[in-house]
Amino acid sequence: MTDLYSVMGNPIGHSKSPQIHAAFAAQARDNMLYTAQLVPLEGFADAAERFFSHGGAGLNITVPFKEDAYRFAGEYTERAKRAQAVNTLKRMADGTVLADNTDGVGLVRDLTVNHQVELAGKRILLLGAGGAVRGVLQPLLEQQPAELVIANRTVSKAAALAEDFADLGNVSGCGFTEVEGAFDVIINGTSASLSGELPPLPVSALTPATVCYDMMYGSGLTVFNQWAQDNGVTTTIDGLGMLVEQAAEAFTLWRGHRPQTHNVIAALRNERR
Numbered sequence: 001m002t003d004l005y006s007v008m009g010n011p012i013g014h015s016k017s018p019q020i021h022a023a024f025a026a027q028a029r030d031n032m033l034y035t036a037q038l039v040p041l042e043g044f045a046d047a048a049e050r051f052f053s054h055g056g057a058g059l060n061i062t063v064p065f066k067e068d069a070y071r072f073a074g075e076y077t078e079r080a081k082r083a084q085a086v087n088t089l090k091r092m093a094d095g096t097v098l099a100d101n102t103d104g105v106g107l108v109r110d111l112t113v114n115h116q117v118e119l120a121g122k123r124i125l126l127l128g129a130g131g132a133v134r135g136v137l138q139p140l141l142e143q144q145p146a147e148l149v150i151a152n153r154t155v156s157k158a159a160a161l162a163e164d165f166a167d168l169g170n171v172s173g174c175g176f177t178e179v180e181g182a183f184d185v186i187i188n189g190t191s192a193s194l195s196g197e198l199p200p201l202p203v204s205a206l207t208p209a210t211v212c213y214d215m216m217y218g219s220g221l222t223v224f225n226q227w228a229q230d231n232g233v234t235t236t237i238d239g240l241g242m243l244v245e246q247a248a249e250a251f252t253l254w255r256g257h258r259p260q261t262h263n264v265i266a267a268l269r270n271e272r273r
């Protein structure tokens with residue numbers, strides 16, 4: 001029997017998830033079908049209900065339904081509870097729906113496994129305080145950085161987020177211009193680059209050895225990574241690897257075995273050329 005999976009979002013046309021999961025399925029000859037569904041803005045719960053009642057095995061959820069998916073689920077992983085937004089749902093044997101958020105572990109795997117960037121004991125700066133940042137905080141803090149600073153345009157949101165995660169490590173919040181000292185790793189989790197803008201970060205946050213990671217990706221360098229390179233940073237990474245790794249983590253939750261990701265990341269990079 002073919003197991004059914006889907007990604008739901010709005011818009012959904014540019015989603016690479018069907019291609020990524022088809023590549024994973026091909027590796028182990030998993031008999032699965034993964035489709036993309038455009039869901040009306042007010043229609044997530046109905047669409048998800050319909051999907052699971054027709055025998056669907058698992059869903060990925062993208063913008064703007066990650067909070068709706070959180071409310072839809074009946075059971076949660078610890079990191080999903082912390083994130084309060086989820087990108088993965090799985091129908092369990094008893095019919096309940098388990099929610100997970102694999103974005104953070106995808107980011108951590110891309111950094112630590114694919115790019116061999118050490119996070120333990122390091123100074124990490126995380127830019128932004130929206131859903132994307134909330135979704136990655138627990139897995140980042142589990143790496144036990146010496147310090148994690150959340151900087152955001154709206155300072156109160158950074159401070160509130162830091163407070164929510166204070167029990168997991170040394171985390172604080174501030175505004176961009178209040179950022180002090182240099183960091184080992186800077187992760188851009190704002191949506192500023194969608195409008196071609198840059199968070200106004202002091203260049204003193206950078207050293208040539210700082211690793212700059214943009215959770216966004218595009219056809220060339222992101223605005224943020226360009227800024228980092230212009231200021232002497234040698235290692236800049238975009239979010240394409242995170243995209244594939246969060247998908248791999250969802251696939252593992254659904255299927256019980258982990259797919260290889262390197263060849264899938266390489267294929268997507270080649271397509272962009």
Ligand code: ATR
Pocket residue numbers: 127128129130131132133152153154157189190191192195197198199200
């Ligand atoms: P997402 O789900 O992508 O995190 P979000 O919850 O709307 O989306 O959060 C967007 C984040 O990008 C926020 O941290 C936002 O800053 P504010 O909290 O001050 O709104 C940040 N952001 C968006 N546009 C930005 C810009 N031009 N400069 C700096 N930060 C920006």
